[in-house]
Amino acid sequence: MTNRIAIHGDLLDFSAEPAWGETESAAVRWRPGHWLLVEDGRIAAVQAEPPGPDWPRDDHAGRLILPGFIDTHVHSPQLDVIGSYGTALLDWLDTYTFPAERRYADAAVAAEGAALFLDALLAHGTTAAVVFPTVHKVSAEALFAAGAERGMRLVAGKVLMDRHAPDGLRDDVRQAEADCRELIARWHGRARLAYAVTVRFAPTSTPGQLAMAGRLCAEDPTLYMQTHVAENLDEVRWVRELFPEARSYLDVYARAGLLHRRSVFAHGIWLDDADRAALREAGAQVAHSPSSNLFLGSGLFDWRAAEAAGVAVSVASDVGGGTSLSMLRTLADAYKVQAMAGQRLTAWKALHAATRGAAHALSLDHEIGSLQAGLAADLCVWDWAAGPVGARRMEVARGLHEKVFAWLTLGDERCLAATYIDGVRRHSR
Numbered sequence: 001m002t003n004r005i006a007i008h009g010d011l012l013d014f015s016a017e018p019a020w021g022e023t024e025s026a027a028v029r030w031r032p033g034h035w036l037l038v039e040d041g042r043i044a045a046v047q048a049e050p051p052g053p054d055w056p057r058d059d060h061a062g063r064l065i066l067p068g069f070i071d072t073h074v075h076s077p078q079l080d081v082i083g084s085y086g087t088a089l090l091d092w093l094d095t096y097t098f099p100a101e102r103r104y105a106d107a108a109v110a111a112e113g114a115a116l117f118l119d120a121l122l123a124h125g126t127t128a129a130v131v132f133p134t135v136h137k138v139s140a141e142a143l144f145a146a147g148a149e150r151g152m153r154l155v156a157g158k159v160l161m162d163r164h165a166p167d168g169l170r171d172d173v174r175q176a177e178a179d180c181r182e183l184i185a186r187w188h189g190r191a192r193l194a195y196a197v198t199v200r201f202a203p204t205s206t207p208g209q210l211a212m213a214g215r216l217c218a219e220d221p222t223l224y225m226q227t228h229v230a231e232n233l234d235e236v237r238w239v240r241e242l243f244p245e246a247r248s249y250l251d252v253y254a255r256a257g258l259l260h261r262r263s264v265f266a267h268g269i270w271l272d273d274a275d276r277a278a279l280r281e282a283g284a285q286v287a288h289s290p291s292s293n294l295f296l297g298s299g300l301f302d303w304r305a306a307e308a309a310g311v312a313v314s315v316a317s318d319v320g321g322g323t324s325l326s327m328l329r330t331l332a333d334a335y336k337v338q339a340m341a342g343q344r345l346t347a348w349k350a351l352h353a354a355t356r357g358a359a360h361a362l363s364l365d366h367e368i369g370s371l372q373a374g375l376a377a378d379l380c381v382w383d384w385a386a387g388p389v390g391a392r393r394m395e396v397a398r399g400l401h402e403k404v405f406a407w408l409t410l411g412d413e414r415c416l417a418a419t420y421i422d423g424v425r426r427h428s429r
Ligand code: GUN
Pocket: 075, 089, 093, 097, 200, 201, 228, 231, 292, 318, 321
């Protein structure tokens, strides 16, 4: 028997990439008071007419329905250090993050942490994510298992780090390769999971380990690769000392075979024109992490320069450097970062980057990121306001962009009414 559900509300998604600065955009698909007909987890049809009596219904009339958000860079064990005071990147890692990640050597801690983390994503409106667990194989196992249980679209992998990290947080090339191969065999392509060769960042991997990571990518082009690049100036200087032969920080990865269509590079604040050209050439993406960049004082990412150079830009919470799992909070920070450079990020551009844009950059746009027939019914239902200020602002808003922009600027997870994965409610307020 087919599993059916008809979901009703005001549908907002995108049929193309909105242009910079356009508050009126043909790329916006606004379908108020429409029905999504979902069969066996897939969107079968989108229509204005109510379905027949044989369809069970979830009626969210008057609420906004968006594709589930895609967070392209986030650390599952770092809920324990979110909002930690007083440090920039390298000190922050040593003081807070590494000690917290050590606990994930324990399978029970890793399982409990993975469940908490994924349920928190769902409670913030995120249905797909590219995730760093820890160096411990059990932490990746726990994350994949918890993702499969929830039917979530996750891209993740055991973190590689074989130097410049404390005891209990280092692997070695031989063991790391064996662990990666086992995890790939068990999880890559199973349920809605994919494996990412996960290099923490260049300073914590030896050249031998980077080369091993590159070999894994070369053997299987369906694998993703995730890492950090050019986030903080002290970090950039350190990489220059460690890899004097490389032209740039990004070039360290390129030389190891880690720059390709399925590469996700977090931050990318301190890239130059040649780096941007290399990213475009490879079809790789930058996971812009504005909340983290502001909180750690890392710098202001130039989104327009990246776009002008043809680089795909997605948006990421980077919790726990970022201070919220909410993609609404993250996009509001992205707006402010661009404003500092005299640029204005439209609601369309912002929401596109967190849905269809990210799906496209991850080569997953045949599955997620839009509300259209054939795609997975991964979506979220939002209230327009969560308090009197938002409610008042919505009352006086004129026009769709003004309303959606104010919603995204004022809103957060308190506006979330329900999260569906494959048409199944996985979170309700
Ligand atoms: N660079 C290396 N590791 C990390 C991390 O955990 N968070 C951030 N923001 N940057 C990093």
